[in-house]
Every structure is written in structure tokens, then in C-alpha cells.
Amino acid sequence: MKFGVLQFPGSCDELDALRAASLVGEAELLWHGERDLRGADAIIVPGGFSYGDYLRAGAIARFSPAMESVIDFAREGGLVLGICNGFQVLCEARLLPGALLVNANRRFTFRQLRLEVVNADTHFTRACSPHQLLSIPAKHSWGRYYAAERTLQEMSERGQVVLRYAPGENFNGSLEDIAGVCNEAGNVFGLMPHPEHAVRELTGASTDGLLIFESMRAAVGSVVA
């Protein structure tokens, strides 16, 4: 099982994601300018500021050669995880529904949060139990999840709302407290909080983030087949 972690010139959390993924499998960095995904079984689009995020977070990164390959990979059913800026990129690429807007508090905010697992029956959350509370940090300026009302309803019916902020934790003003969503096919998942920063006791306030990576490892066989 090999994770490929994209690296843009403005990525910040790519090495953190690489280290976290290495705890459950092999992991390798993939340069944004190259199309070759080097046989990765799952892709992580990491946090940071990809190309500086000047126009809109993720708007330019979405057109990079590596992302073009990731879009094809996802359309063929490959597992793709987008964290923070990676979530923004996946929304810009229309691999995930909705968009991320500037936080309601208008500030970059870093907090350790409690997240509720709304759907524990996805390739990304199967190691969690339903309604389990995960302690995972978030840190971003553009994390307010938005989708049209009708889309939200459909997502909810199809189990695409995977994670919600626990009561009182939604500092960014996301609609319906949504913290993480997957696509209809269930192979692409994006979330604003950072599971890769909750994988070791020493540097994380919890190890709950590991559940996401372990779920992906377990899912890889079934998805690829």
C-alpha cells in the first residue's frame, strides 16, 4: 500500500502528511509539475497554500499537471484525501461538491477540535465507530463550507457528510457544521481539520487522526479491485 502526497511550491503540511501516512504504509512525495503518480494506491492533497492561494484557495493548484492526473485517478475510483488546502483544491476541481469560504470570524484560527463521525461507513472512516468524537486540530482562514441547499440535502441523504464539528466547535461558520465530505462514489474525501497532526502522542493532542489513514489502508484493496 503506497500513499502519494502531492507537493506544491506553497505546500506546508506535506511532510506532516507524509510522516502520518508512513505510520500505516509506504508514502512518497509527488511534485506538482509532474503527471506521474508513481503507482500510488491513494493520493493525499496536503495542507498549505499550494500556489500562494492568491486568487482563491486552491483555484490555481487545481490546474497543475499532478492534479490533472489526480482527477483522472479519482474518476477511475482511486482513493483521494484532501486536507485543508487539499480540500479546497478538490472542491475547485469539482471532485467534491461545494466550496470553502473565508471563516466567519475572518481570522486564521488554530484550535484542537472535537469532530463527530457522521458516516462511519466510508473508505476514510471505517476504523471509527458511528458518532465517535475525534480530537483533531484545525488551522485555516478559508474553511467555511458552503453548498447550495439542495446539494446539502442530497449529500445528507447519500451519506456524503462524513464529519461534523461537535456542538460549539464550528468557528468558521460552515453550513450544517460540516467539517468533511466525500463524493457520491465515496472515493474522494476532503476535510478542513488536519488528521495528520493527530497521529502521535508526543506532538499531537490525540492519535485520533490515525483512524483516517488506517481506514484508507484497509480500503485500498477493495477499491482498486
Next chain:
Amino acid sequence: MPELADALALGLTREEYELVCEKQGGAPNALELAMYSLLWSEHCAYKHSKKLLRTLPTSGPHVVVGPGENAGAVDVGGGLACAFKVESHNHPSAVEPFQGAATGVGGILRDIFALGARPIAVLDSLRFGEAASARARYLLDGAVSGISHYGNSVGVPTVGGELYFEAPYESNCLINAMALGLAPREQLMRSAAAGPGNVLVLFGAATGRDGIGGASVLASAELGAPDSEEGATDDKRPSVQVGDPFEEKKLMECSLELLQRGLLISLQDLGAAGLTSSASEMASKGGVGIDLDVSRVPLREPDMEPFEVMVSESQERMLCVVEPASVDEVLALCERWEVGGSVIGEVTDSQRIRVRDGDELVGDMPVAALVDECPLYDLQPQRPTEPLYADPPKALERSAGARETLLELLRSANLASRRALFEQYDAIVQSRTVRRPEQADAAVLELPDGGALAVSIDCNGRRVAADPYTGTVAAVLECASNLACAGAEPLGTTNNLNFGNPEKGVIAWQLSESVRGLGDACRALEAPIVGGNVSLYNEGAAGPIYPTPVIGMVGRLPDARRAGRLGFARARAQIALVGSFSPSLAASELCKLRGERLPAGLPAIDIPAVRAAQLVVRDAVREGLLESAHDIAEGGLAVALAECCLAGAVGAQVELGDDVWEAIAAAPTSSEPVAEILFGEAPGGFVVSASEHGLRELAARTRVLGIGTVGGERLVIRDLRADTGGAGAPAAAARGGSGSAAPPLLEIPLTDLADAHAALAELFA
């Protein structure tokens, strides 16, 4: 051709101008004069501070790189060195706080990676006028946003810092930023140019008219009062530099990869005075000359004059020396990181800086004259005979009770929780952060060998104003105490001396006394100064700032898993006071709230005794004997206890018996012994919590005063003296029984403590 008047306008004195003419063998042309005026400014030449700085201890067993390079560095074990430095960006921030603070962070990061080290942490040290001032709040908001914007975007965690609000900073805020980086020892890079025939490559952002004259106009002139002349500060806006963190991120990755591939002879960032300063410094350190051609510098704006290119302070640029054979590879790597790279000159053996514009020679100066031969001045210290600073506004009556006083202190802008700030910073990127802000007295960062770095930045300018020598000693000791609570021993120190105009006798006195204290304390701690910065002329219409020698200290602990915490961790743990601690209200936060004048002098500090207490606490933390450790600082014992409760989300029952009063009361004749013991300040005291076994072990090594138990949902402090006429009077009967009938000195639910402590959030609403 410029004349004396132009030289004076650029900040040189008549004598300095005449000396320049002598060095040049005639009057300098405009470009030459501009370069001299910048390199001979206080900012670059340290002409009023260099003689003092030479008295500081700069060597020791851990020092790898001492002062004089882009940053200092210490050996942290495992073949690694930690590069670190603090720098100020005060005057640019007073003009435009967002960009000023952002580019301050950018500049200090470049100092670190110029040395070949990957930046791993930023700390910031901020000072503004009183929090009630709209201007102070505007500057605070802008500066915090700027640090957040820049630091978060480059992927370097902001792990700590300090913040003070004092009236003397109203028209001259202080924005100091410290950064740390890690590198394999042998990869550390020097900035000395070498090898005539080698090539100078400028890489990074294009050059524009940013900060033209910044170093001399902005950094070395007193700021006018913001309100006195309408538009006075607006006029300075065009010369403020604008930062681009995305460019910095690429520049950093590109620089580190160039170094890793061994492609560079030397590397230097472009900071104050831009190309002028970096090229001259590189030539001077290498004992060589440099020829460069301004027509080969990529420009953001067309039609820039040669002198503008030479003094521009456009951000995110680096200058390196490479062998001719490596140039293609260097430029290819720049291209991969989308960073512009251009060959702009070469190293010569002429020992002169020669500036060309295409074929035309537009400037020619001896390197030594530019860099090393600026006259140095002796200070004329004069001890002040009358108070330099106005009394603070009164916020609390002297008659206020202990409960009200503690809540008011926790609510006060200098003591309230910094959560509202640090939540705006990414403290965890790079996955090294073992202790996040407010979890321990120092930030703790994991090292690859299982050990950790602890780092702290501190200075209480009010105490330095009251007594520049003792206040500076206290600031150094405070940093070391913070490290001790994390379990770390100091390895090295950096400092940023923020002072007023040194040409005035009283400021000269503050500066020389402070540097004397800095040297004494660093020698005692064996924590030599490996680098730093000086920012003088920090004065506004209302007078000088408080003398503010900001101290940054880096230490190491052997086992990251044992890093100390400040919060009480377990109900029923025993609380104890450790250390030689003689609290006094002199220059304390309580005195400030009461509107009292600064005293002329502070009680003397027994440095060896404080050092001994630090060693005991440090070792106990390392051995896992303690469940929490917190040093007693501003606000005294009561505030320290409240902080331990809040960080651990648990209450405490504290009882101050005869042994405590006898041991720590500084002045038995004090008119307010209760206020003194609860809220008095002095270095060297620690609040720790541990099991009974842990405290017994500790008591075998030092004096341990048991003062209570962790638990419950309120902080209760009782006076258990046998013979007081006040609150403790009935306590004699109750001694030995925990259900004392005496009313406690204070009893406050955790929720009330938390509400008061959260007061700063209002500033960011």
C-alpha cells in the same frame, strides 16, 4: 554632485561626511554617498553600541556560530546545530503594522536559512501603548494579522512570544521576531565571499522601490508623534516594504536545496540597505572585492536609478557566491522553484566595491571604509535625576481585597491569556511541537534524537525602566526559569536591545547598565550571546520607550517525553513552592494597576541562588518527579497559582502557614504583607505539583514549602499564620484541621478565573 547638505539630510554628521571624503579621496557621488550613509547608519554600523556589545560573553562549549553572522548557532547534539536570532522591525511596524510585522518575520526567517538551517519555529515579542488606546489596538491587530499571514503561509510554526501594553510604547511600538532553525552542523553556511573569479547570483523577487532609504530614514530617526502633524506617518508609507510569503517559501526551499547540493560558496540575505549591505558585508568578511552590475538586476519597476537598485529593500531576495562551473545548475534549480535567478557580478581581489551600470562605472569604494571604518562613539551615560516616565493610570484602589485584586490582575492586558493571539498562529506545522502555547513556560520542539529544544523570549520593560541593571538580569533569569520548568538547560542567548536615543545621557545610562546586566546574567548561566540586534532611537513625542532588552534563550532537554507542563495535572497532587523567592511589590503589575510611580531601583538579585533553584527544578522535571512546574513571574504567587489551575482545568486548596511567611517574606516590616506574598514579584520562585513521594525526593535536595493540594473547582488561598491580627487570626485554633473556620484570603471559582483571564479576546472581536 551631492554636497555636505545632502550628507546631513541622509543622516551623516559633518565629521562623518568629511571622513567619507577622505576615504574616497574626494567628494563621493550620489550613489556612493547613499551607500555610505546607509552602512554608516546606527542600524548597520552599531556606532553607538558596538563598544558595549564587545563586553558580552560570546563563547562557550555549545557555541558553533557566534555574533557577526546572519544568526548565531549552538550545538544541540545528534550532529545538529540550532541557528537562532531575534530582530526588530519597530519603525516599519509603527508606519504600517501589517506589512511591518509580516516583513519582520520574513527577514528573520531569511537570516536563519541564510545560515543553511531550516526554520522550525518563530516567536514574537510585541509591545504597544495601553490597551485602552485605539491606536495601540489598531497596531496590535495589524501586527498580529501580519505575523499570522506570513508565518502561517511559509509553513513555520509560531510557538510562543510575549506581549506587553505600556504607555511609553504608544507612539513607538516594538515588534521583535525570533526564529530558530535546524541544520546538520557541517552544513552551516557562512556569508564570507571567497574566491576571486567566483560569481555573484541574486535570486528571489524582482527589485522595486520598496523601502528606499528605509535603513537610514526609517530605522534611525525618531518618529514624530502620530497626531502632531497631520499625515506625518502617511508620508512614510511609500518606503514600507511589502512582503510575499509565497515567494519566501519558494526562496527558502530553493536556498536549502542549493545548500544541500553543495552548490554555494556563501549565502547572504538582503535585509536593511539591500544589495548595498549584503554585498559589502560578504566582501568584508571574505577580505575580497566585489564588482556588480546594476543593469543585470531584474527590476519590478523600469527606470530605477543605480542608487535605487543598490539601496532597495525589496523583500524575499538572497545573494550567493558560486563557482563559475556551478552557475547553470544553480540557475536551473532556481527555475524549478520558480524563483528568478541572475548573475549580477563577481568576486575580485580588489578589496573594493565597484558598481557598474552596463559599461559605466557608477560607484567605487574601498570595502573596509564602507563596512569597518565608520567611527564608533563612546556613550556619555548620565543617571537620571528625575523620573523619565509618567505614572500609569490608576485602575485599582489600594484598598481592594485579595479576590478583587487577583481577578483584576488576571484581566489586565499584560497578564490576560494570550490565547486570542496564538489561536491566529499555526503552532503545529512541521510536527515538532511538543508543548503548544500556554501548556508550558517554554515552547518545546522535538529533536530527531528523542531530545527536545525549549525556547523562551522575555523582557519586562517596566522592571528594566525601574532598574536597567537588575531588570535586565531578571529578564535573562526569567527566560532560564522558563526553560528550567520545561526541563531544559540554556545553550545560548540572543537579544534585541530596544532603547531610545543613545545620544542622550539617560538613555546611554540605561543602555550601558542593561548591557552590564545582560553580560553578568549570561555569564552566570553559561548561556553566551550568539547573536542579536540593536534598535535605538525608539522615541516618540512623549519621550523614550521603556528600555527593552528582549531576551531569547534556547535550551535542550534530553527526553522530549519528559518535557514539563505548567498546568496542575491531577487532583490530590501536592503543591509546593520551590526556590529562593523574596517577593516585592516594587515595579510589580499590582503597582501599575494602582497607578504608582516606578521606583528608582529594584531589590538586588542573588543570581547564584536563582540559578541553583533552576537546576533543582530542571532536574526534577527531567526525572519525572514533578507533575507540573511554573515559574512565578508577573502578578506573583497568586497569579501563578491561577495560571496552574486554568492550564490544568482544576482547582487548588492553598494554605500559607508560618513556615511560608517566614521563609519568603522579603520585608518583615512590610505594611502590606498579604499583598506582598500574594502579588509580589521576584525571580527564582516556582510553583510545582507532585506526588507526596515526589516532593519528599525534592525536599532532600532543596527547601520545599508545601502549600496545598490540587483539586476541586475553585482556587482557595488561606492564611494559616498563628499570630496575625487579620484574616488569619482565628487560624491558630484551626491549625492542623483542614476545615479552617477562618475566611480564606480568597476563594474564586475556576469559571470566574477563566472569564477574567479571557479578557484579551475583546481586542480581537
Next chain:
Amino acid sequence: MLIRPKEGILDPQGEAVERALPALGFDGVANVHVGRMVELEVEDEHQIEPMCEKLLANPLVEDYEIQLIGSAETA
């Protein structure tokens, strides 16, 4: 191109400005929205709309408006 948040979408930047203006003595201010402006020169003006749709705006959450300031013949 003028790009602004779609009507009905929370615009915290606009709200912050709307709160700040009265504090500076500018009364009677309402419906503040903060967007951004993209200026460019283009040979074929028919490309502008696809540019907006594909990159410059996010049609999910933003409206855009195109203003032609002149053409090469008149410039």
C-alpha cells in the same frame, strides 16, 4: 472583471467594513460587500467569460461582471 460574493452568502469582510464605517463617523451605510477586481488586457474578448467561469471566479459562490474599458483600435 468585478467579482463579488453571491447574494445571500455570508460576507464577513463586508460585515466587518459595515461595522467599522459608522465607528469612523460614516452613518447610513448598508449592504457592504467586499469582492475583488481583476484587470487584464486580452486580444479576444470572447475569452473573458470562459476565463471567469473556469478560473477567475467560482460560480458556485461568486457573481462576476465584465467591464470592457476599450479596445486596441481606440487605445
